[in-house]
Amino acid sequence: MQEKKELLLPAFALGHTTHHLYTAIIPALLPVFKNTFNLTYIEASLLPAAFQAGLTAQIAVGIYSDRTAKRSIIVSAGLAATALTIAALALAHTYHLLLTLSFLAGVAASTYHPAGTTLVTEYYPRKMGFALGIHAIGGGLGTSLGPILLGALAAYLSWQEALYIIALPGLVAALIYSRLVKDVRLGWVGTQKQKKLEEGSIKKVAPLLTTFIAAYLLGMFAAETTIDFIPLYLTTVFLVAAPTAAILLGLMRILGVIGGPVGGAMVDKLGSKRVLSLSFFGQAACILILIQLDLGGALYILLALIGFFFAIQIPAGNAYLAKLVPERRRGTAYALFFTANVAWAAIVPPISGAIIEAHGFQAAFTTAALVCAAGAAIMLLLREPTVKKI
Template identity: 25%
Template sequence: MTLTETEWNGASPETGYAHWQTGSLKVLGAISFSHFLNDTIQSLIFAIYPLLKNNFALTFVQVGTISLVYQITASLLQPMVGFYTDRHPRPYSLAFGMGCTLCGLLVLAMAWNYDALLIAAAMVGMGSSVFHPESSRVARMASGGKYGFAQSIFQVGGNAGTAMGPLMAAWIIIPCGQHSILWFSFLAMLAIVVLINVGHWYGRRRTYKGGGSKGHQDAKSAFSRRTVTISLLILLALIFSKYFYLASITNYFTFYLMHRFHLPMQQAQYYLFTFLFAVATGTLIGGPIGDRIGRKKVIWLSILGAAPFTLALPYANLTWTGILAFAGGFTLASAFSAILVFAQELIPGKVGTISGLFFGLAFGMAGIGAAVLGKLADMYDIEFVYHICSYLPLLGVLAVFLPDIRLKKGIDD
């Protein structure tokens, strides 16, 4: 699957690119498939909220707290995992993280009270905290210099998995009950097998490249510290905008549709799937376009461009609600790959740390958003939540202040 060190160092650019197209592209496919399995499992938590709310007589605040525990567990640990693995790469940590997710899934299936639900959410969050920064590093290693494309392929696997959650809930869990979640443990086991093989490739690749990443840690940014700091703050604000809005859809869209349009639970799940499918599709497009026209333009157009759709959604009928949710999800989703690669290029040599920070912040914002929006839904109503959140994409105007980063082509560093 990989070249020896001598073959790699002596290869021409054409040979190196051909190598990427064969062996490394397979690894990119494997890590994207693992992301699909991982996020399919994780999205089940959100997709079965109506079932859990009925089974355990939960309030919206309690529903939001489940998300908060999951997201905060993931967000707090991810930067630390990324920081550590920048210095001490652990090729098989991916399989370990998936093992944590498997344990959380088993607890969720057998949960007997609200506290058990929180434990399950924390275990799944722990698995996510290990999986995302290291798998993002593998995607960059297997990119062949096409960093935006590689991150999009990696991300689309996760978003496609997230989109599958509502369908799996509608087809299997809601009709068969909470214990049917046990069937999805086989997905986690399959992912562990795939990730062990990815770990083999990761370990061999480190050996061929000299066994470490110290040279990359010493890399310097092309921008001043002030520019880097301001740019990171802008990117973090955009992450807040994107993931607070996504939290309103992922956690409460089914409740919104059931409340406003009196849809049955299963039909509401199909609308949620439509939105999440749009997110997956938009993610696939954002990275390659960023490679071609520049990531700043993609970030700006993606987040600010979603505003017309989000602003109109609270006033739409059922048909237009579905259309606007699809359009808004598609537009908004194309930003994350561009944001992540933009940040990695701002601070070169810190792939794990940057990936952990941005994935962690994304999870953290989603968790805080779920809890805050749940409180607002209890205090007022679920429609009020969508009126407030509709303004969040307007923060996309901040992207105009980001510096221009010229893409440097080449085989993976």
């Protein structure tokens, strides 16, 4: 039993790695899709937007996971389904079918965060920042490995064959996760009085929760713009080959492997809101510098730093929310939080794509940096919450 417990954090990180390996695939393939289907920038931007729109299904997943407590089953089944739907992109012969499959891949991926993140906070309530930081390693590793693996495979195989091979890790991870991670049964009896106390607690923090999510979304504008359009920026402005651009997108996220645990440790010492503000200011500054650079070592370093600052915001945002709401409502709260994120992520690419179409990449990246900085400023004004145990 002890050995199995020691494998829990690696299992959580593995699940997160696999989930984000697939979330990074569509942006990495945008140059290929644009050329293959002869798309405009706006049409290309609708592909990651469709994936993000599919992710809004996680609000239903979060509510269901809170009511049934079958979080491990939800995560395991979702990992397998995501792998299969991403592989199915290879079967698309028209743009509209590609758009539909992108949406369905998002629906499959919607199963992870509400259930998976809640499981981490339930297993490690006293070391939440640390555990979420280790969990975040998976996010950074997955978003890095996805494009790198895809680019390496596509250099020797067709992009369709590469997608078939990339489906395999998801199926293996789903099996491992289902064997190692079991659901937590909280010792909590839902009396009418306790339910009223819980509902009152949620209503009390609603204004702070709303402001927090709004500030977080402003900060996310930069990440969504850079992740979706860096490959197109590199292939259009610097004439980088599509497989190389995919690998560079992966390198942008490689520092996320250390950014997750560093961010988690910073949360435990400094508090969530300070780490979030630092993350957003850091991303904004790096983007403004990056668009002034030519292709070379300095640009690669800036890409990696953007990935690092993005990575530290993940455990910070998750910890802030976990402290703000009662344990029994975390699945639903995370679902609301991540649904707001993905709804925003579905809106941002078309906005940035339209700016690129009309004014170019520099205007789009500058806009993203300024919006991100506004989110950082608002975050500094929020209070730091304490853990809710109702």
